[in-house]
Amino acid sequence: MTIEMTAKTPSLPAIARLKELSGESVKLCMQCATCTGMCPMAQEMDISPRRVMHLAQFGLLDRLSGVNSYWKCASCHACSVKCPRGIDIARVMEALRQQVLRKSRNHIEPSALPRETVAEMPQIALVAGFRKFTS
Ligand code: SF4
Ligand code: SF4
Structure with a gap:
């Protein structure tokens, strides 16, 4: 729905x-x-x-x-x-x-995240963010 x-x-x-x-x-x-x-x-x-x-x-x-x-x-x-x-x-x-x-519209695109940001973020924050912001 x-x-x-x-x-x-x-x-x-x-x-x-x-x-x-x-x-x-x-x-x-x-x-x-x-x-x-x-x-x-x-x-x-x-x-x-x-x-x-x-x-x-x-x-x-x-x-x-x-x-x-x-x-x-x-x-x-x-x-x-x-x-x-x-x-x-x-x-x-x-x-x-x-x-x-x-x-199927992501609010953020994981592939667009800067490599430095991904490296610095806690893994749990990344996973939570992907659950909330991606389809
Ligand atoms: S809208 Fe409600 S659930 Fe969302 S951040 Fe504000 S207080 Fe918290
Ligand atoms: S708290 Fe917010 S959602 Fe609840 S009745 Fe008041 S304005 Fe409406």
């Missing part, structure tokens, strides 16, 4: 597919921004977790295409444990990454 991110208007099918992929109902979000306040990566993101949820709950996935927020997400679950609506936001972020990777 992939999520199309080409819709220019609110898309109910896109919301349904996101729920199928993540197991979460983004429609429950009440835009309190607790997730953004908890997020250690929010400053690095193009748009905040709250804004990601806002666009997702209206099915405006085209506006999420190309933003770095779900790639910057560290899957720390700090947002998820504090969300007053019980939404596992980390799983939504993972679903947004998956919709790109399932189209």
Whole structure:
């Protein structure tokens, strides 16, 4: 299952597919921004977790295409444990990454990594990075 991110208007099918992929109902979000306040990566993101949820709950996935927020997400679950609506936001972020990777589009190309970077990085970081960023 992939999520199309080409819709220019609110898309109910896109919301349904996101729920199928993540197991979460983004429609429950009440835009309190607790997730953004908890997020250690929010400053690095193009748009905040709250804004990601806002666009997702209206099915405006085209506006999420190309933003770095779900790639910057560290899957720390700090947002998820504090969300007053019980939404596992980390799983939504993972679903947004998956919709790109399932189209066989890598977020990073391993072969493009500088040899020095590969030599310096801990092996566990490389493996974790490849799992997260490559299809
Ligand atoms: S913490 Fe939960 S309810 Fe509040 S904005 Fe984030 S996802 Fe929505
Ligand atoms: S799981 Fe991702 S979005 Fe949520 S607080 Fe951690 S880094 Fe931020």
